[in-house]
Amino acid sequence: MKIALKSGERLFINGAVIRAERKTSLELLNDAVFLLESHVLQPEQATTPLKQLYFILQTMIMDPVSAPAAKDMFHLVMASVSGAFSSPEVLEQLGNVEDLAQNDRWFEAMKIVRGLYPIEARLMAADHRARQEDDNSPPLRGREVVHQGPQLAVV
Secondary structure, three states: EEEEEOOOEEEEEEOOOOOOOOEEEEEEEOOOOOOEEHHHHHHHHOOOOHHHHHHHHHHHHOOHHHHHHHHHHHHHHHHHHHOOOHHHHHHHHHHHHHHHHOOOOOHHHHHHHHHHHHHHHHHHHHHHHHHHHHOOOOOOOOOEEEEEEOOOEEE
């Protein structure tokens, strides 16, 4: 496996962080779990269920020592994420992610999760539009809306 790095770019291999001082290429001669800096999600970027799942998977690659604790968190988040989706396509792929993670194939699991981002974005946009349409719906006919403190009551 040949990896090209730009000057200043980082590479995470089996928990070690390698930074290229200048443009260089490396050749990995055996199996190693690695992650390119361009695939690293920062904590503040983990703003959706799938990105949170991705973040946990990348943590297992970047810090193998804490992988057992991250694995426990992965299973908790996976259950929550699976419950957040009803799309059969997403649920099937999440099953694949879980199988891969069970076998410590975190990078392959991350690739699947990353591939689901566009579907998640579409579903979230559709949900947002539906909520906006509900907010803009005409008032209920034949009923009076009464303000009761911070909530509205229909009478």
